[in-house]
Amino acid sequence: MERRRDDGIGLDELALAARNHGMPLEAMRADITPAGMHYLLMHYDVPFVDPSSWALSLGGFQRPMDLTLDELRARPAETAPVTLECAGNGRAMFETRPLSQPWLLEAVGTAEWTGTPLAPLLEEAGIPDDTIEIVFTGLDRGLEGGEESSYERSLPIAEALRDDVLLVYEMNGQPLLPQHGAPLRLVVPGWYGMTHVKWLGRIAPTSERFEGYQQAVAYRLRSHEDEPGRPLERMRVRSLMVPPGLPTFPERERVLSAGPTTLEGRAWSGSGAIERVQVSVDGCAAWTDAELEPSPAPYAWHRWTFDWTAPPGEHDLACRATDAAGATQPLDAEPNLGGYANNAVHRVHVTVTS
Ligand SMILES: Nc1nc2c(c(=O)[nH]1)N[C@H]1C(S)=C(S)[C@@H](COP(=O)(O)O)O[C@H]1N2
Ligand SMILES: [Mo]
Numbered sequence: 001m002e003r004r005r006d007d008g009i010g011l012d013e014l015a016l017a018a019r020n021h022g023m024p025l026e027a028m029r030a031d032i033t034p035a036g037m038h039y040l041l042m043h044y045d046v047p048f049v050d051p052s053s054w055a056l057s058l059g060g061f062q063r064p065m066d067l068t069l070d071e072l073r074a075r076p077a078e079t080a081p082v083t084l085e086c087a088g089n090g091r092a093m094f095e096t097r098p099l100s101q102p103w104l105l106e107a108v109g110t111a112e113w114t115g116t117p118l119a120p121l122l123e124e125a126g127i128p129d130d131t132i133e134i135v136f137t138g139l140d141r142g143l144e145g146g147e148e149s150s151y152e153r154s155l156p157i158a159e160a161l162r163d164d165v166l167l168v169y170e171m172n173g174q175p176l177l178p179q180h181g182a183p184l185r186l187v188v189p190g191w192y193g194m195t196h197v198k199w200l201g202r203i204a205p206t207s208e209r210f211e212g213y214q215q216a217v218a219y220r221l222r223s224h225e226d227e228p229g230r231p232l233e234r235m236r237v238r239s240l241m242v243p244p245g246l247p248t249f250p251e252r253e254r255v256l257s258a259g260p261t262t263l264e265g266r267a268w269s270g271s272g273a274i275e276r277v278q279v280s281v282d283g284c285a286a287w288t289d290a291e292l293e294p295s296p297a298p299y300a301w302h303r304w305t306f307d308w309t310a311p312p313g314e315h316d317l318a319c320r321a322t323d324a325a326g327a328t329q330p331l332d333a334e335p336n337l338g339g340y341a342n343n344a345v346h347r348v349h350v351t352v353t354s
Contacts, residue, residue, distance in 0.1 A: 002096050013102040022106025028242050028266045031296065032081060035171050038109035040179050041086050041101060043151055044142030047199050051183040060204040062126025069183050075116040078166060081300035083110045083268045087192035087219055087232045090342025097339040105240060105346060110301050113187045115168035119161045130207040134160040136186050136197040144213045153197050154210035155188065164189050189299035190234050190270035194219050222337045234270025236343040237329055239277050239321035241265040243348050254350040258312045266301040269323035276322040277304040283316035284331060284345065312354040320345040
């Protein structure tokens with residue numbers, strides 16, 4: 001089951017990679033990622049939901065209710081830019097990885113999400129006193145270890161009641177596309193991608209810890225099969241660089257003309273604002289501060305720039321970020337069985353021509 005980086009990509013992994021595309025890194029030039037350039041991750045098949053007969057079920061509450069899309073759209077609406085990153089981003093950069101979506105670095109994007117806040121709806125439905133978590137069930141189904149299951153995730157009640165958690169029906173001002181969760185998805189700013197349940201069908205309270213596959217088996221940091229591991233929650237601090245210069249085809253090696261140039265990229269963290277981005281132009285030996293712009297919203301990426309006079313020759317560029325919690329990207333990330341949370345510094349090799 002384990003794959004080695006040096007062995008390349010299997011056809012089974014390619015089948016996943018062809019369905020679930022990444023965001024081309026040049027899209028980081030824009031504050032908001034166009035929907036068609038935003039990364040995608042579907043575990044199973046995209047369910048095609050007829051919005052006219054669909055309703056969201058709030059079951060198990062004190063006042064259970066079903067809400068149509070029109071009823072949800074009639075509620076107070078909020079719009080926020082939010083950076084989403086898959087917890088498996090960087091998986092294929094690890095020495096070994098499990099069979100799963102073989103991301104390099106492109107499983108990230110920042111869209112403007114519009115929806116209605118979740119907390120007031122939960123209050124209206126009446127949260128039973130013994131509730132510890134809220135379970136979100138998607139309409140997509142698949143098999144896990146031979147068992148049929150829905151894509152389901154839970155949130156601790158305190159997170160579900162945050163006022164920035166949204167039930168989203170629009171992305172970048174347009175109705176959600178089927179692949180991004182139409183007609184309704186969850187957005188929990190700051191958390192890794194698996195939290196933002198797409199194709200929502202049901203929301204329910206639970207008085208016990210939710211033990212569904214995507215909670216208790218997947219998305220946990222483990223070094224051995226037999227340990228329970230720690231659940232993945234907020235995105236680790238990370239920065240990426242727009243690869244400079246021009247690419248060769250098909251190798252995608254970078255070639256840049258000598259002289260003044262501006263390197264740029266984005267940085268984000270689920271633990272708050274980015275405090276600092278540094279750039280290295282000599283293979284991570286020396287680091288210099290980049291210019292950091294404020295982010296437009298608490299959980300949207302920051303833009304950074306770095307002026308560089310590129311001398312002719314071969315150069316190993318890199319960027320790394322530090323967040324408000326004091327966390328900095330490592331040179332190499334801690335390996336783990338699922339290949340999750342690889343937030344190692346981004347390195348880009350360029351050939352500078354005179
Ligand atoms: N119902 C459902 N929700 C889901 C998923 C899924 O497979 N089914 N994938 C999750 C994962 S792992 C990620 S990273 C994000 C990706 O969201 P996007 O495809 O809109 O970028 O959706 C999450 N929500
Ligand atoms: Mo993901």
